[in-house]
Amino acid sequence: MITNEKAKFGEFGGQYVPEAVMQALIELEKEFNKARNDQQFIEEYRYYLHDYDGRPTPLYYAENLTKQLGGAKIYLKREDLNHTGAHKINNTLGQALLAKRMGKKRIIAETGAGQHGVATATVAALFGMECEIFMGAEDVQRQRLNVFRMELLGAKVRSVTSGSSTLKDAVNEAIKDWVEHIDNTFYLIGSAVGPHPYPLMVREFQKIIGEEAREQILQKEGRLPDYVLACVGGGSNAIGIFYPFVKDTQVQLIGVEAAGKGLDTNLHAATFNRGTVGIIHGMKTYLLQSPDGEITEPYSVAAGLDYPGVGPEHSYLKDIGRAKYESATDEEALAAFELLSRVEGIIPALESSHALAYAVKLAPKLGKDKIIVVNLSGRGDKDVQQVAKMKGIEEI
Amino acid sequence: MENKNTRLQKTFEEMQREDRKALIAYITAGYPDLQSLSDIVQALEKGGADMVQVGIPFLDPVGDAPIVQVLSKRAVENGFTVEKFFQALKELRMSTTLPLLLRAYYTTIFGYGEDRFVEGCKEASIDGVVVPDLPLEENGALKSKLDTIDVPLIPIVVPAPMERIKAIVESGGGFVYLMMAPGENQRAFVDQLNDFANQIKQITKLPVCLGIELRELAFAKQLINNADSVDGILIGDVLMGTLQKACDNKNPGQLPTEELTQVVEYFSTSMVPRR
Ligand SMILES: Cc1ncc(COP(=O)(O)O)c(C=O)c1O
Numbered sequence: 259m260i261t262n263e264k265a266k267f268g269e270f271g272g273q274y275v276p277e278a279v280m281q282a283l284i285e286l287e288k289e290f291n292k293a294r295n296d297q298q299f300i301e302e303y304r305y306y307l308h309d310y311d312g313r314p315t316p317l318y319y320a321e322n323l324t325k326q327l328g329g330a331k332i333y334l335k336r337e338d339l340n341h342t343g344a345h346k347i348n349n350t351l352g353q354a355l356l357a358k359r360m361g362k363k364r365i366i367a368e369t370g371a372g373q374h375g376v377a378t379a380t381v382a383a384l385f386g387m388e389c390e391i392f393m394g395a396e397d398v399q400r401q402r403l404n405v406f407r408m409e410l411l412g413a414k415v416r417s418v419t420s421g422s423s424t425l426k427d428a429v430n431e432a433i434k435d436w437v438e439h440i441d442n443t444f445y446l447i448g449s450a451v452g453p454h455p456y457p458l459m460v461r462e463f464q465k466i467i468g469e470e471a472r473e474q475i476l477q478k479e480g481r482l483p484d485y486v487l488a489c490v491g492g493g494s495n496a497i498g499i500f501y502p503f504v505k506d507t508q509v510q511l512i513g514v515e516a517a518g519k520g521l522d523t524n525l526h527a528a529t530f531n532r533g534t535v536g537i538i539h540g541m542k543t544y545l546l547q548s549p550d551g552e553i554t555e556p557y558s559v560a561a562g563l564d565y566p567g568v569g570p571e572h573s574y575l576k577d578i579g580r581a582k583y584e585s586a587t588d589e590e591a592l593a594a595f596e597l598l599s600r601v602e603g604i605i606p607a608l609e610s611s612h613a614l615a616y617a618v619k620l621a622p623k624l625g626k627d628k629i630i631v632v633n634l635s636g637r638g639d640k641d642v643q644q645v646a647k648m649k650g651i652e653e654i
Numbered sequence: 655m656e657n658k659n660t661r662l663q664k665t666f667e668e669m670q671r672e673d674r675k676a677l678i679a680y681i682t683a684g685y686p687d688l689q690s691l692s693d694i695v696q697a698l699e700k701g702g703a704d705m706v707q708v709g710i711p712f713l714d715p716v717g718d719a720p721i722v723q724v725l726s727k728r729a730v731e732n733g734f735t736v737e738k739f740f741q742a743l744k745e746l747r748m749s750t751t752l753p754l755l756l757r758a759y760y761t762t763i764f765g766y767g768e769d770r771f772v773e774g775c776k777e778a779s780i781d782g783v784v785v786p787d788l789p790l791e792e793n794g795a796l797k798s799k800l801d802t803i804d805v806p807l808i809p810i811v812v813p814a815p816m817e818r819i820k821a822i823v824e825s826g827g828g829f830v831y832l833m834m835a836p837g838e839n840q841r842a843f844v845d846q847l848n849d850f851a852n853q854i855k856q857i858t859k860l861p862v863c864l865g866i867e868l869r870e871l872a873f874a875k876q877l878i879n880n881a882d883s884v885d886g887i888l889i890g891d892v893l894m895g896t897l898q899k900a901c902d903n904k905n906p907g908q909l910p911t912e913e914l915t916q917v918v919e920y921f922s923t924s925m926v927p928r929r
Pocket residue numbers: 344345373374448449450489490491492493494495496561562563607609610635636637
C-alpha cells in the first residue's frame with residue numbers, strides 16, 4: 259500500500275518533513291497547480307524562456323565527434339547555450355515567476371558549487387526580488403568567484419556553519435528560514451529533489467528540454483533517437499530531457515552518475531550504483547547512507563554531481579526498468595571534457611562531461627544507423643580553472 | 655488504547671489531581687556517551703521531571719535546536735548506533751518508572767528498519783514515540799506498527815486550519831505536542847499559546863503539551879507559570895546546555911548530575927498550581 263499517492267512516483271518521493279514545513283508545502287502545491295493550468299502563466303514563462311534565456315536551444319549534430327568515435331550518430335542538446343550557462347535557469351525562471359504570482363518578495367535557495375545560487379540570484383535581479391543564498395561555509399571558501407557573482411547580482415550569501423558546513427546543511431538551514439519567513443519568502447529548490455511538490459514542479463519547468471529535443475530530432479532525422487543520455491546529480495537536467503520520451507519505449511533512457519575515483523572507493527556520488535532506499539531532504543529515494551540512515555558524504559570532480567540522493571522520479575524510472583543508470587569516473591569525464599573541447603570547439607561542464615563520457619563508451623559499440631542524444635547540460639567555463647590546476651598548471 | 659492504564663495516562667491523571675503541569679525533560683542520547691544515559695535520567699527524575707524524552711541523534715535535522723545538533727554530532731562521532739542505543743534504553747527502562755518518550759527522525763527509523771525500531775520500542779517498554787519529520791500524510795505505516803504494541807505516536811501540531819489539526823490529533827495518541835514559535839512579544843505569546851491550546855482542547859480529550867525550544871531560563875519559567883491551558887512543558891535546551899558545558903569543562907567521565915538535578919528543580923519547585 260502506498261500512502262500519499264499524489265505526492266509519489268511509485269513508492270518514491272513523498273513529504274517527510276516537519277508539520278511546520280507541511281503548511282508551506284500545502285500552500286505551494288495549491289498555487290503551483292493553479293499556475294500550471296493557467297495559460298497566462300505559461301505564456302509568461304515561455305516569453306522569458308525565449309526572449310531572456312534564448313530558447314529554444316539547438317540540437318547539434320556533433321559530426322566530428324561522431325566520426326572520431328566511429329559508431330552511432332551523436333547529437334548534443336545545447337543547454338550550455340542558456341543564459342548563465344546551464345539548464346538551471348529553466349527552473350529558476352519558472353519558480354521565480356510562481357513566487358511573483360504568489361506575491362512573495364523574497365527568494366531563498368541553497369547552493370553547493372554556486373551554479374544554482376547564481377541562476378537564482380539572476381532571476382531575483384530580473385524580477386526585483388530580495389534574494390538570499392544559503393551556502394555551506396566550506397563551499398563559500400572554495401567557490402569565491404561564484405560568491406562574488408551572486409553578490410554582484412544583488413544577492414546576499416549566507417555562510418552555513420551547522421553540521422558539516424556543506425550543501426546538505428545549506429538545504430536544512432534554507433528550509434528552516436523558509437518556515438520562519440513563510441509570509442514573504444519563496445524557497446527555490448535547484449534540482450528535482452526535496453518534498454512534494456518540488457520534484458514534480460522542477461520536472462515541469464525542465465521538461466522543455468526534452469520537448470524541444472524530441473521535436474528537433476524528428477525534424478532532422480524523421481525518427482526518435484535510440485538513446486538519450488544525461489548526467490545525474492539531483493536529476494533535473496536528466497528528468498527534463500527524459501520525461502517527454504518516457505512514453506516512447508523504443509528510446510533507451512540512460513542517466514550517468516558520478517563514479518568519482520571509482521565505484522569501489524569511498525569517493526563517488528553513485529547513488530543508484532552504490533546506494534540504498536532511504537529518506538533525505540523530505541523524500542524517499544535512493545541515497546548514500548550508513549546502516550542507521552545517516553547520510554554519507556558524496557564526492558565527484560564535478561561539484562554539481564556530488565549530491566548524496568537523487569530525484570524520486572528517477573528512483574521510480576529505475577525500479578520499473580524504464581531508465582538505466584550508469585556511471586563515469588572523474589578520469590573518464592575529464593577525458594571527455596578535453597575531447598569535446600578539441601574536436602567540436604565546445605567546452606562542456608564537468609557535470610555534462612559524465613554523460614559525454616558514457617557516450618564515448620557507447621557510440622563505438624553501436625551501428626552508424628543508431629542515434630544518441632546527449633544532454634549537454636552546461637558549459638565548462640566555470641571548470642576551466644579547476645581542470646588547469648588538476649593538470650598541474652599553476653596560476654592562470 | 656483507551657482502557658489501558660499506561661504510565662503516560664497515569665502521569666497525566668496524577669497531574670490533574672495535583673493541578674499542575676507535567677515537566678518533560680528532554681535529552682539527546684549518546685552524549686557524552688551511552689553508558690551515562692541511565693545516570694542522566696536518574697538526575698532528571700531526582701529533580702522532579704514527570705516524564706523523560708530521549709532523542710536519537712540525527713545529523714541532518716530540519717529545525718532542531720543548535721544544541722541538539724551539537725550533541726548529536728558528538729554522539730555520532732563517539733560511535734553511537736541505533737542498535738547500541740536500544741540496548742541502553744532497555745537498561746534505562748529498568749532504572750526508572752517514569753514514562754519514557756522516544757524522539758527519532760523518520761529518516762533514522764526507516765534506515766534502521768521500521769520493524770526493528772518497533773521491536774526496540776517494545777523491548778524497552780517505551781511509552782510514546784515522537785517523529786518530527788513524519789506528517790499526517792506519511793504516518794500510516796509506522797502508526798499501524800506501533801498500534802500492534804500499543805505505543806502511541808504523539809501528534810505534533812502547529813497553527814493551521816482546524817480541520818487539519820483535527821485529522822492530525824486523531825491520527826495519534828498519548829498527548830498532543832504543540833509547536834508554536836514565540837515571537838518578539840513574550841507576554842502576547844503566553845496569550846496566543848493559551849488560546850491555541852484551548853482550541854485544541856475543544857476537539858480532543860488528549861492532554862496538550864508545549865514542545866518548543868526554550869533557551870532562556872526565565873522565559874521558560876514564566877511560560878510554565880502562566881501558560882495555564884497547557885498540560886505539560888518540554889525542557890530540553892537548558893538541560894543539554896548544562897550537560898555540554900559541564901562535560902566540556904570538567905574531566906571527562908564526571909557527569910554533572912547535581913547540576914542537572916538543580917536545573918530541573920528550578921522549574922519543578924517553582925511550579926505553582928494552575929489558576
Ligand atoms: C551544468 C550542470 N549539469 C548538471 C548539474 C546537476 O544537476 P541536475 O542533476 O539537477 O541536473 C549541475 C548542477 O549544478 C550543473 O551545473
